[in-house]
Amino acid sequence: MAENPKLTILGAGSWGTALAALTARNGVSTTLWGRDRAALAAMAASRRNQRYLPDIELPAELAYEAELATAVRGAGIVLIVVPSHAFAAMLDEIAPLLDAGTAIAWATKGFEPGTGRFLHELVAERLPGRAAAVVTGPSFAREVAAGLPSAVTVHSDDAAFAQQLAGLLHAPNLRAYSGGDVLGAELGGAMKNVLAVATGIADGMQLGLNARAGLITRGMNEMLRLGVALGARPETLIGLSGLGDLVLTCTGDLSRNRRLGLALGQGVAIDEAVRRIGQVVESILTADEVARLADKHGLDLPISAGVRAVLHGEVTPVDGLKALMAREQKPEYPHGLFGTD
Template sequence: MSTPVAVLGAGSWGTALAVLLARNGVPTTLWGRSPQAVVDMATARANTRYLPEMTFPDTLGISGVLETCVRDAAIVLISVPSHAFRDLLDEITPWVAPAAGIAWATKGFDPGSGRFLHELVEERLPHHPAAVVTGPSFAREVAQGLPTALTVQSNDAAFAQQLARLLHAPTFRAYTGNDILGAELGGAM
C-alpha cells in the first residue's frame, strides 16, 4: 500500500526531502507557494534556485495547489521557515484528511507567541499523529548523496517508524524517539 506524502515548502530542505522520498518510491508531491517557481521547477525538473544539482525523479509531482496536495496526502510534511509555519498550518487545517499524519522539518519557535511548533499542531490538529523531523543535516549534503542522519520524534511510535522507513535510503538514516520537545529545542538552538 502506498503512502502519498505532500511536502509543503519548496526551499532547499523541502526540495531535498521531497526528492529523497520520491527516489525511495514514495508517491510525493512538492508544493511551492510561488506560481512561477512551481512552473520553473516543473519545466527544469529541478529546483534551480536552491538545489540545481539535484534533478527530480520523474515520479515527483510539483504543484502550486495547496488544497489538492493536502487532501490527497496520508502524510503532510511541512518544511517552511518558522515565521510562515503558523499561517500555513492554519491554511491547511480544513483540508487535512482525518487519518493523515502531520510532520514538520521546520526549526525554531513561533515568532508571534514564542511557542513550540508542536503546540500549534496539537492545538489545530489534535487527533492526528504528529512528528518533528530534525537533525544535524543539510539539504546540500542530501542532494550530493553524502551520508546524512536525522531524527523523527513523535509521541506516536508507529507514525515515527512509518516516516523513518519512508525516508530511509542507502546514505540517509532516520532514527526515532518520543522527545518532541527536546528535538524542537535542539533544532532551534
C-alpha cells in the first residue's frame, strides 16, 4: 500500500465530518462524500457542517464530492461512516466502483438489522479479499472535530493495514491504537449503545450515582460474557472499544443513546424522544440483535433484555427497574468472570 494513500470518507454526518477534518488536518488527501448534494455544497462553501457541527471550521484542505463513483475512484482507503442499517446497501453500491487495491474501513457501530451479523462479516461477504479494518473507541464527534484530546483504536486481521490506518488518524490531540480483534472491537462499539440507554433511564428517573455505577459495572459484565461466548478477546473489551466507549456513552450527554434513555426515564414517549434527538439512535436496532445473540448462546443478560423490553414498549422504565432489583441475591461471579449468572 502507498505510504500516504488517498482517503475517501463516505458519510457526511457528525462522525464522518469529524474524521474527515482530522485526517485533512493531518496532511492526508481526504475527500468527503454525502448523499445530500445541497448540504455537501454548503459545507464546501462555508467550511462548516451547519446541521451537525455548526461551530467547527473545517480545514481548507478537505475536498468534497457528491458523485459516489468519482469519490471512490483512485482511493487507497475508503472509510465508511453511515448508520448500521445503511451499511450493507453502502457496500453494495461501492462494490462495482472500487479500484482493485482499495482497502475498506468503517467507523460504523452496530449489527446488520434482522440477522445480528457483525459488519465485518458483511464486508468479507460483499468485498472479499480486501484489507479491512474497524475504527472505534470513546470518541464524540464534536470533541474530535474541535481538537480535544481523544483516543480511538483500529482493529484488522491485517496488522500492517491496522497500523497504517492508525497512523493516518494519529494526531497531536488524538491517540490511535491498533489491534487484531475485529469481532471484539465491533461488539464493544455496538453493545455499549444499549447499556447507555439503561444508565440514561436511571439518570432520567433521578436514581442517583450509585445506580449509574452499578449499571455500568454490571453492563460491562454482560458485554464480557457475550464477547467471550462469541470468541472476542477479554482485553479488547476492557480497552478503548469496550470499557472506554461504555463509560463515555453512559456518562456523556453528547451520547444520543444516553439522551434517549434520559428522555424515557423522564416519561417521554420513545417516538417523541427520537424526534427530539434528530439523529439515528443505534440502540433501538442493536438491542434486538444483542437479544438474538444472547438467546443463541444461552446467556441471561438482564440489563440488555430490560432495555430491549422498554424500547419495545413491553414494560415501563419503572417496571423494568423493579424487575432488575427483584432478581435473586447471588455471588457476583458464581461461575467465574465469564460464566453465566
